Amino acid sequence: MKQLQMTLNPSFSLISTNKIIQMNDVWTSYDSKNFALEGINLSIDRGTNYAIVGQSGSGKSTLLKLMNGMMIPSKGTIKIDYVTPDMNNKKFKKMMHTIGYIPQSLGLVKNITVIENILIGALPRLNKIQSLLKKFPESEIQEAKRIMSLVGLSGKEDRKAYMLSGGEKRRVAIARALMQKPTILLADEIVSELDHVTAREIMNLIADAQKRMNLTAIMVHHDIQLALEYANRVAVIKEGQKILEIGVEGDIIVDFQTGDLNTKEIMEMYSDDSKK
Amino acid sequence: MTPKNNIVIGIIVALVVVASYNVDANPLEFVEGLPNLAIVVEEMLLVEPKYIPTALWAMFETIQMAFIGTVVGTAIALPLSMFAARNLNSKYVYAPVRALLAAIRTFPSILWAILFVIMVGLGTFAGVLAIVMYTVGFVAKLQYEAIETIDSDPMDAVSSIGVSKWQLIRYVVIPESASHLLSQILYMFDYNVRQTSILGLVGAGGIGFYIINYIKFFEYGKAAIFMLVVLVTVLFIDWISVKIRDKYIIKSQHGMEVTTK
Numbered sequence: 001m002k003q004l005q006m007t008l009n010p011s012f013s014l015i016s017t018n019k020i021i022q023m024n025d026v027w028t029s030y031d032s033k034n035f036a037l038e039g040i041n042l043s044i045d046r047g048t049n050y051a052i053v054g055q056s057g058s059g060k061s062t063l064l065k066l067m068n069g070m071m072i073p074s075k076g077t078i079k080i081d082y083v084t085p086d087m088n089n090k091k092f093k094k095m096m097h098t099i100g101y102i103p104q105s106l107g108l109v110k111n112i113t114v115i116e117n118i119l120i121g122a123l124p125r126l127n128k129i130q131s132l133l134k135k136f137p138e139s140e141i142q143e144a145k146r147i148m149s150l151v152g153l154s155g156k157e158d159r160k161a162y163m164l165s166g167g168e169k170r171r172v173a174i175a176r177a178l179m180q181k182p183t184i185l186l187a188d189e190i191v192s193e194l195d196h197v198t199a200r201e202i203m204n205l206i207a208d209a210q211k212r213m214n215l216t217a218i219m220v221h222h223d224i225q226l227a228l229e230y231a232n233r234v235a236v237i238k239e240g241q242k243i244l245e246i247g248v249e250g251d252i253i254v255d256f257q258t259g260d261l262n263t264k265e266i267m268e269m270y271s272d273d274s275k276k
Numbered sequence: 277m278t279p280k281n282n283i284v285i286g287i288i289v290a291l292v293v294v295a296s297y298n299v300d301a302n303p304l305e306f307v308e309g310l311p312n313l314a315i316v317v318e319e320m321l322l323v324e325p326k327y328i329p330t331a332l333w334a335m336f337e338t339i340q341m342a343f344i345g346t347v348v349g350t351a352i353a354l355p356l357s358m359f360a361a362r363n364l365n366s367k368y369v370y371a372p373v374r375a376l377l378a379a380i381r382t383f384p385s386i387l388w389a390i391l392f393v394i395m396v397g398l399g400t401f402a403g404v405l406a407i408v409m410y411t412v413g414f415v416a417k418l419q420y421e422a423i424e425t426i427d428s429d430p431m432d433a434v435s436s437i438g439v440s441k442w443q444l445i446r447y448v449v450i451p452e453s454a455s456h457l458l459s460q461i462l463y464m465f466d467y468n469v470r471q472t473s474i475l476g477l478v479g480a481g482g483i484g485f486y487i488i489n490y491i492k493f494f495e496y497g498k499a500a501i502f503m504l505v506v507l508v509t510v511l512f513i514d515w516i517s518v519k520i521r522d523k524y525i526i527k528s529q530h531g532m533e534v535t536t537k
Binding site for chain 2: 101103106
């Protein structure tokens with residue numbers, strides 16, 4: 001039954017050619033001795049809401065940095081839409097324009113306004129004179145305002161970023177990423193510091209945008225419950241290795257590595273893991 | 277105190293005594309000279325108020341010189357600081373720019389003033405040029421250090437969009453280092469007013485020209501008026517700087533309202 005479910009849903013198809021991200025035996029190390037990631041294999045379909053879950057130091061943030069070219073693997077291959085992510089690769093540099101990346105710290109420019117922060121997402125579409133003079137075309141400003149209302153920031157255009165609350169800052173970071181007209185959205189534990197209600201508001205926002213824009217969203221989480229609530233697929237990373245990859249469709253959870261664990265066992269397995 | 281510390285202190289004291297002997301710094305002469313100070317102070321107290329308008333005008337000229345020097349110097353220093361920051365450039369770019377800035381800072385402003393007096397002749401213009409050079413050396417250094425301390429998170433996040441380096445500077449580096457810059461400009465202006473006040477010593481204009489001439493001719497009363505004007509002006513500028521700093525800088529750095537007393 002579970003296997004059937006997998007083949008009926010295109011995002012679960014194991015032989016899909018519509019892979020936007022492919023990682024093959026990827027190893028990374030910050031020094032020559034210790035590996036942050038050890039032989040990771042990942043294959044993510046276009047339009048998936050994908051979650052990567054793990055404890056601190058498990059290597060989950062490193063995975064995101066590999067996907068946006070900010071880090072290169074010590075071993076193995078990565079393809080983002082069939083291009084190797086590397087900031088020195090011209091083809092990939094152009095692709096970066098449409099990869100939204102929200103780091104855990106959000107990376108907002110504190111001393112400029114909300115709308116200026118959001119418009120940064122449009123910078124790759126501006127010419128030199130326009131960007132030097134901060135002269136954004138009216139269409140971009142309108143687009144920024146449209147996204148602001150989408151993420152619930154209307155009326156806060158001229159607030160300085162440092163004046164915002166935690167939830168608002170996350171909305172700005174999401175809006176900046178959406179302003180890039182992204183095909184991929186990478187978000188690193190952006191709701192882990194928020195209260196339960198605000199975290200769900202932010203997650204709903206991303207889920208909406210993901211469906212509306214047919215984004216491939218890859219979100220790193222600490223909390224498996226939250227990941228299961230929103231993602232179609234969840235990869236669990238532990239000590240640099242992918243120990244579990246599960247697909248979620250309604251109440252049915254399928255383990256893609258072993259194939260035959262039931263929902264309860266998977267949940268218990270992770271729950272134990274997260275309590276340690 | 278340990279015996280080791282006593283030895284260190286003993287050595288330092290011995291070095292001071294030897295050096296004083298070498299440079300002929302005799303404390304006795306200081307004591308013998310005290311009555312002369314009394315004469316100077318006595319004469320200074322004979323202030324001549326009719327020189328106040330001249331002193332104010334000379335001070336105004338000095339402030340203008342410092343103002344031009346600060347603005348022009350900062351305008352030159354800013355692009356240089358972008359090239360000198362290690363987090364924005366390769367070694368081949370920042371190393372030579374830093375060397376140039378270090379060379380500029382080697383000379384105190386008074387030496388620059390002498391050089392420019394030789395180049396463009398006596399007068400305020402030589403003084404302005406000296407202040408420009410001094411400001412370039414210092415503001416560029418302070419600013420590249422400020423740029424290097426910018427939080428790397430927004431830099432990384434914005435770089436990951438694939439923007440150009442100039443866009444990164446325009447949209448992250450400049451706004452994030454702007455509050456430091458304002459603080460540095462204020463400090464530099466304050467400092468430049470004091471510096472410009474002595475450039476007159478070498479004929480580079482400003483209020484110092486009057487002070488040195490009155491002192492040369494033992495007219496301490498007149499010199500005192502000019503010195504008093506310098507003192508009041510510097511205190512006033514300092515006070516204004518603190519106000520501006522509280523209002524704009526502290527707030528933007530900490531992200532909260534600051535109430536000034």
